[in-house]
Amino acid sequence: MDNNRFLHARDGDMLSCPFQCDFCWFVNVNARQVNLKSVSDERLMGYIRRVNLDLMWSREGWTVAGTLSAARKAKRMSEELNMKPQNILMGPWPVKDHQGFQTAIEMLRASQKPGRNTVDYVQFDTIRKVRTVYSTIHDNSARGGADVACFKGNHGKPFH
Numbered sequence: 001m002d003n004n005r006f007l008h009a010r011d012g013d014m015l016s017c018p019f020q021c022d023f024c025w026f027v028n029v030n031a032r033q034v035n036l037k038s039v040s041d042e043r044l045m046g047y048i049r050r051v052n053l054d055l056m057w058s059r060e061g062w063t064v065a066g067t068l069s070a071a072r073k074a075k076r077m078s079e080e081l082n083m084k085p086q087n088i089l090m091g092p093w094p095v096k097d098h099q100g101f102q103t104a105i106e107m108l109r110a111s112q113k114p115g116r117n118t119v120d121y122v123q124f125d126t127i128r129k130v131r132t133v134y135s136t137i138h139d140n141s142a143r144g145g146a147d148v149a150c151f152k153g154n155h156g157k158p159f160h
Helices: 022-030 039-057 061-080 101-110 129-139
Strands: 151-153 157-159
Touching (some): 022 039, 039 101
Antiparallel strands (some): 151 157
C-alpha cells in the first residue's frame, strides 16, 4: 500500500468533489481571513486540510480517473462537431459554507474525542450524530421548511 496515498490529490479530484483551497474554506466557514499567527486558526487550517483531502479520497481512484476521462472525451466530441465545449464553472464560489464543510470539520474533531467504551475509539454512529443533528434542525427551520419534506419514513424516504 502507498503510505502517501491520502496525503495528496489526484488528477480529476476537483471535478469529483466541491474543491476549494484551504484558505477559501477558512473564509467561507469563518467569514474572515486566516491569521497564521493565531494558534487556533492554524489548528483549524489543519482540520480544513484533512477534510479537503478526505473529500477527495472519498471516491476511489478509478472513479476519479473515469470522471476525468469522460470529461476529456466529451470535450473532444464537442470539438469534433465544431461546438464550443461546455464550460461548467468551478468557481468562484459564494463566500459562505453551503456544502456543510463546518459540519465535516466538527465530525472530524468528534472522531478524535475519547469514546464511550474506550479512549482510543469512537464509533461512527456516534460521530455521524453531528451531521444528523444539523440535518434535523435545518429540515425544521424557516429556511429548510419551504423546500424540505414534511416528514420522513420508510428508511428516510421523504414525503411532501
